[in-house]
Amino acid sequence: MPDRMLQFVRLGQQNPDKRSAMVRRSDFGEIYAEFAPPQAAAQASRCSQCGVPFCQVHCPLSNNIPDWLKLTAEGRLEEAYEVSSATNNFPEICGRICPQDRLCEGNCVIEKSFDSVTIGAVERFITDTAFEQGWVKPIKPVRELPQSVGIVGAGPGGLAAAEELRRRGYQVHVYDRHDRVGGLLIYGIPNFKLEKEIVLRRHALMVESGIVFHLNTEIGRDLSFADLRARHAAVLVATGVYKAREIGGPGAGLAGIVPALDYLVAANRTGLGDAVLEFSNGTLDARGKHVVVVGGGDTAMDCVRTAVRQGAASVKCLYRRDKANMPGSLREVKNAEEEGVEFVWLAAPEAFIGGTTGPDGVERVRSIRAARMHLGLPDASGRQSVEPIEGGHFTVPADLVIKALGFDPEDIPAAFEAPDLTVTRWGTLKTGSTTFMTSLPGVFAAGDIVRGASLVVWAIRDGRDAAQQIHGYLKQTTAVAVAAE
Ligand SMILES: Cc1cc2nc3c(=O)[nH]c(=O)nc-3n(C[C@H](O)[C@H](O)[C@H](O)COP(=O)(O)OP(=O)(O)OC[C@H]3O[C@@H](n4cnc5c(N)ncnc54)[C@H](O)[C@@H]3O)c2cc1C
Incomplete structure (x- = not known):
């Protein structure tokens, strides 16, 4: 076990093993292995224990990262879990899917010369260990x-x-209107x-904690919002x-x-063992198809990588800007490239060309006519505009086109x-910036419905x-609540 921190001067960055692209293309298992305990301790000991920890400053949850790295380096994992879970309800989830390269790890001070501490992988290791060891317990409120x-x-x-x-x-x-909890964590x-x-x-733990779930219940359809408000002392819209x-x-x-989400929901449901008609009849299955995903965000990356795993004949991602200006995580782009996805940068669809007609008599897409783009001058927001290059057209075969251009409320x-x-002019719910209360008394809002896709x-x-x-x-x-305090 390392006896001190600041080991970055002699110990290089090592991520958990990543399964080879050839192997992971053929299944939907996670691509990274878990750290072994000595490896987690060694990697945690690379932390330089900064006086002003930029990793923490740039973490939306202000996670006390240097402290739990030190505890991990010392093998004090239960305490590391206590510190990590004090500010984050789901550290094992953030450890897996946060864009650490843009948040904590991207701001690690040793990052410039020595490669950052592998914060996400250690965070995941701590919480997975806590679950294995039975340290994660249901909530038991002191009083009801x-x-x-x-x-x-x-x-x-x-x-x-x-x-x-x-x-x-x-x-x-x-x-929730869905039959399972998790929102985009489960179906997106x-x-x-x-x-x-x-x-x-996590769902099982929350049920054990006494949280009551009403699934398959869409507010506004199965239960009116007015009835919901009448049932509860306060309401949160998320x-x-x-x-x-x-x-x-x-x-x-x-x-x-x-649409991207229809495609991803069908894939996730199929993976969970549900019978999905649009998957079994081929509408939302990429097998054997030439797939083109339009967009450059995380949703687009998830679509291209899902299509590879479903056995698509080819998978391309069309994005109108270049690699340096794409909104998706570069780590995910790298993973997609390794898995065989072809990125067509600076390209935007102009027209969709039909060809064959299915048994239902409906004409299907066969190819996309795309325009080559170039980046122009920055607009008022500082972002470079995109303009088509005159005469720069080309055609790509496509019998499944997935639209991943983002979401609005x-x-x-x-x-x-x-x-x-x-609502705001973007259609998101308007709340007090610190109160989280909407324009209706006792009705609060949080998450993407306030922030926009985030x-x-x-x-x-939130x-x-x-x-x-x-x-x-x-x-x-x-x-009553005052008395109970
Ligand atoms: C494909 C995809 C990949 C992503 N990948 C990442 C990633 O790798 N890392 C990352 O940090 N973020 C990622 N994101 C973004 C992230 O998932 C969201 O920012 C986050 O889930 C927002 O959480 P939320 O609780 O606000 O909403 P959601 O997760 O969207 O949950 C909202 C829930 O509300 C339910 N609901 C909606 N309307 C009603 C109603 N009327 N009645 C009852 N229930 C209702 C929905 O069914 C849903 O379950 C991704 C998003 C997408 C689409």
Whole structure:
């Protein structure tokens, strides 16, 4: 066991073993192995224990990273778990899917000359060990409070808030339109980044903690928002953003052009053992097809890598900017390239060309006519504009086109029949910047539905902060809660 920190001067960065691209192309298992304990201790000991830890400063949860790295280096794993879980409800999830290269690891001070500490892999190791050792326990509130809180949405934002409120003793009810909890953790993010058992394990723990889940319950359809408000002393809306941005142009309505989330949900459900008609009838299965994914974010990366694993004949990613300007994590681009995905940078679809007609008589896409683009002058936001190069056209074969251009919020005031629920000009719910309360008293909001499409770690942070605000609100407004304090 290393006896001191700052070992970066003599010990190089080592990530957990990554399965070879050839092997991982053929299954949906996670691609990284777990650290062995000595390896985790050694890698943790590379931390330079900065006085002002930029890793912590740039972590949305302000995780106390230097402390849990030191405890790991000393083999004091139960304490490392205590410190890590004090600020993060789901460290094993963040350890797997946070874009560490842009957050903690990207800001590690040794990163410039020595390669950063492998913070994400150590975080995952600590929490997976804690689960194996039985250190992760259901929440047992010190006292039960009579008030109940209704949470709409069982994604990371809603679940983090649920845990924090339950810890304080509230009766917590989580409503979700899906049949499983996790939001995008279960049906959006593929298994090769986050194995679904990890999410289901958390769900089981929350049930044991006394959090009540109402699944297959869509607010606004199966239960009205007004009835929900009448049931609970406070409500948190954490419904995420799901309206897919559309592609225009001639032929955009041909069969075989599908939204990214439909495709990923079908793949994830199939992996979980559900019978998915659109997968079994081939509509949302890439097997044997020439697949083109349009977009350059994390969703696009998840689609291309899923298509590879489904046995596509070829997989291309068309993105209108270049590699340096893509929004997705470069780590995921590298993984996709290793797995055989071809990136076509500076290219945008102009038209979708049909050809064959399926047994249903509907014309299907056969290829895409694309324009070559170049980056122009920066706009007001500082981002370079993209313009087509005159005469720069080309055609790519495509019999499955996946649209991954991002998401906008659904019309929540309309869906909830709550016209007084104020939204921003982007359609996200408007909340007080520190109160998390919407324009309706006792109705709070958190996660992507407030921020717009973002990250899991931000949803967790918002869920925690919103829980704190709901607690303050209930203490103020309810004499019973004040007495129970
Ligand atoms: C394909 C994909 C890959 C991603 N990969 C990453 C990644 O690698 N790392 C990362 O940090 N982030 C990633 N993200 C972003 C991340 O998943 C989201 O930022 C995060 O899940 C937002 O959490 P949330 O709780 O706000 O919403 P969500 O996770 O979207 O959960 C919202 C929940 O609300 C439910 N709901 C919606 N409306 C209703 C209603 N009316 N009634 C009842 N229930 C309702 C939904 O069913 C859903 O379960 C990815 C996103 C996508 C789409």
